Amino acid sequence: MTLVAGGPSAVEIAGDVRAGRRSARSAAEASLARIAEVDSQLNAFTIVLAEEALAEADAIDALPLGERGPLAGVPIAIKAENDVAGVVTTFGGRGNSTPAAADSEVVRRLRAAGAVVVGITAMPEFGQFPFTESVAHGVTHNPWALDRSTGGSSGGSAAAVASGCVPVALGGDGGGSIRIPSSCCGLVGLKPARGRVSMAPHASLWGTLGTGGPLTRTVADSALVYDVIRGVTAIDCWSAPEPAMSYAAAAADLRPRRIAWLTAPALGPVRVDPQVAAAVSRTAARLAEAGHEVLPVEGRWPDVQAAFVPQFFASIRECVGLVEHPERLELRSRHTAALGAWARGPVLRQSVALGAKARTAFIDRFREYDAVLSPTLACLPPTLGQLDGAGSIRALLRSLPMIAFTTVANTTGLPAMSVPAGESTEGLPIGVQLSGVTDDEGPLFAIAASLGL
Numbered sequence: 001m002t003l004v005a006g007g008p009s010a011v012e013i014a015g016d017v018r019a020g021r022r023s024a025r026s027a028a029e030a031s032l033a034r035i036a037e038v039d040s041q042l043n044a045f046t047i048v049l050a051e052e053a054l055a056e057a058d059a060i061d062a063l064p065l066g067e068r069g070p071l072a073g074v075p076i077a078i079k080a081e082n083d084v085a086g087v088v089t090t091f092g093g094r095g096n097s098t099p100a101a102a103d104s105e106v107v108r109r110l111r112a113a114g115a116v117v118v119g120i121t122a123m124p125e126f127g128q129f130p131f132t133e134s135v136a137h138g139v140t141h142n143p144w145a146l147d148r149s150t151g152g153s154s155g156g157s158a159a160a161v162a163s164g165c166v167p168v169a170l171g172g173d174g175g176g177s178i179r180i181p182s183s184c185c186g187l188v189g190l191k192p193a194r195g196r197v198s199m200a201p202h203a204s205l206w207g208t209l210g211t212g213g214p215l216t217r218t219v220a221d222s223a224l225v226y227d228v229i230r231g232v233t234a235i236d237c238w239s240a241p242e243p244a245m246s247y248a249a250a251a252a253d254l255r256p257r258r259i260a261w262l263t264a265p266a267l268g269p270v271r272v273d274p275q276v277a278a279a280v281s282r283t284a285a286r287l288a289e290a291g292h293e294v295l296p297v298e299g300r301w302p303d304v305q306a307a308f309v310p311q312f313f314a315s316i317r318e319c320v321g322l323v324e325h326p327e328r329l330e331l332r333s334r335h336t337a338a339l340g341a342w343a344r345g346p347v348l349r350q351s352v353a354l355g356a357k358a359r360t361a362f363i364d365r366f367r368e369y370d371a372v373l374s375p376t377l378a379c380l381p382p383t384l385g386q387l388d389g390a391g392s393i394r395a396l397l398r399s400l401p402m403i404a405f406t407t408v409a410n411t412t413g414l415p416a417m418s419v420p421a422g423e424s425t426e427g428l429p430i431g432v433q434l435s436g437v438t439d440d441e442g443p444l445f446a447i448a449a450s451l452g453l
Helices: 010-019 024-042 050-061 105-112 155-162 179-185 219-229 247-251 274-289 305-322 331-342 345-366 392-403 407-412 442-450
Strands: 045-048 075-079 116-121 145-149 168-173 188-191 211-216 258-261 293-296 371-375 416-423 429-436
Touching: 010 024, 010 219, 024 045, 024 050, 024 075, 024 116, 024 155, 045 155, 050 116, 075 155, 105 116, 105 168, 105 219, 116 155, 155 168, 155 179, 155 211, 168 188, 179 188, 179 211, 179 416, 179 429, 188 219, 188 442, 211 219, 219 247, 219 442, 247 442, 258 274, 274 293, 274 371, 274 416, 274 429, 305 331, 305 345, 305 407, 331 392, 345 407, 371 442, 407 429, 416 442, 429 442
Parallel strands: 075 116, 075 168, 258 293, 258 371
Antiparallel strands: 045 116, 168 211, 188 211, 188 416, 371 429, 416 429
């Protein structure tokens, strides 16, 4: 059984609402009706904000047409790690109980642009594993096949978009958590450059590793949302240089690009599924047909685990220490935090330094190219229950095929995008990854758009 559905894009909804061809309320009502129809089977949402959404939509409809923003009337879902005023920021667990006093900066920008927040989406506790399964909220089912995982940690957001509940959902990516569920659910998901999107009221997300951004069905929708939310505040640790042009303009810039491609993972236990490797090869051929220069390169994907792992453990330890009720957290989260006691001081500083070296090495290796094509995941979307009976170590080992190609972008701070690349023989979506070689996400939007996505 599949619950995959399309519906109008964010670009279409906003254009209609700004022109007066459609009301924001009708768009919100359609979104809420779809949530009511399918979410009992998906478990994508932890909270549905129906009354609040309709009130927001009515306020947009009351505005003169010329004052309606670039996201006017677009229903959007928010991952549970983002502050939404009046809602408890749960991070996927039960560790907090006090509602947020104000929106996070990115949610504020979305609302200011006219987006309508319809609900909060599920995630594993603290986003620590690439499977959207938690003690607090259960498992989230993949709309493509209900016995399969959405990946994670933005799995609730992915399910909400793929099922047609919303055209856009906000996610976060500290090790692949936008790109992994995008791959599992047939979506477009960009992890932007470090310092591109504000993490305020926090200075950062998972130290140097994390950032936020949308999951969408189309490249144009992703570009539209990023043009609204990009830019940081004085609170943020990092600030990326301005892109060469707006992302909407970049997506329309279809000049030929030079693209490297490879499918060999870093040395270790991970093996790439033959169907995934074939999807990368097919995408390389499609890009060549679209006029790009696409060249296979020798060697393996970089190994950045020495840079990534200490920062991962330190981040989870910090998250556990910040919640109001740590005793309510999953035993697995508390165990991960305890295991990360070593990841501090000189060890942590060394891992950050290794990440900087990995960035330099990646840029040097691929500086002759505009992007690097690879698998997003080494595997097909896995079956549900990946965390059943698993402690932290076993869960991390089960995560390896999911993160084998994604953590490079987090440790280097460079952008990377997962885009749909067809289906497996089982009818499951396969994603491929486009990795940037500079902090400018524009070439990734352009290359993805040339695939007709």
